[in-house]
Amino acid sequence: MARIKYTSRISTVGDTEPFTTAEEAWLWYARCQIARDDGVRFHLGRGDVARPCEPDDIVREVQRLYRVRVLRRSHLTVLGRFGRQLTPPNPHGGDGQGEAILWDEALDRLTTPLRNKGIVG
Template sequence: MTRQRAAAVPFPSAEEAWLWTCRMVAGNVYGVPVQRVPEPIPRPCQPMDVAHAVDQLYRRSQLTRDHLAVLGHYGRRRSAPDPARDREARARLLWDEAFGLIAPVLAAKGFILREPAETAVFELV
């Protein structure tokens, strides 16, 4: 009897992939092996694949320690910084900047859906 594997579903965004990674890694920290955490939706990657992509951006000096601090803090909180809160405004800027770099890497690997390019609006004269 062969077990059929469901098709992997890419994440809708890099943020979702990061928050999933943090959730899965947190389970591992608390003694639940990453592979054993129940996941209802099959994903195209492992949590460490996303973490590795972020690490490579840091090693190439594209992400800074400030970016990593924000990604780690809000990843543990499992939510993005709230731009409406004054205390989280700088964190939101760093968060957005980081995902501007992370998203293309994850999209190229097929981990997230490619966001449609902005369509140019032409005015006929």
């Protein structure tokens, strides 16, 4: 019989600051992912502002919304592209109007689940 492993998890529930918007949460996730790709390791509670989640919690919710067909592949493409650029699409600055619409749709659909989890205030 396999032994059950118990691990403790650091909890900073009382002194965390939720994100203002889903866009802010997504761009934070994108910055964290870029830093990870560069070799940075993250530790809970060591940033300037303690957040109520880990970066992976945000992307897991995006993946869940994709699996249940709330988000489409085109939403993921736009989130990924502009996440890597660390800026939302600007239809007046050369980005397409369609990309801005997809960006807004994706973040609108992401807001409620993130709010329910306490990630967005």
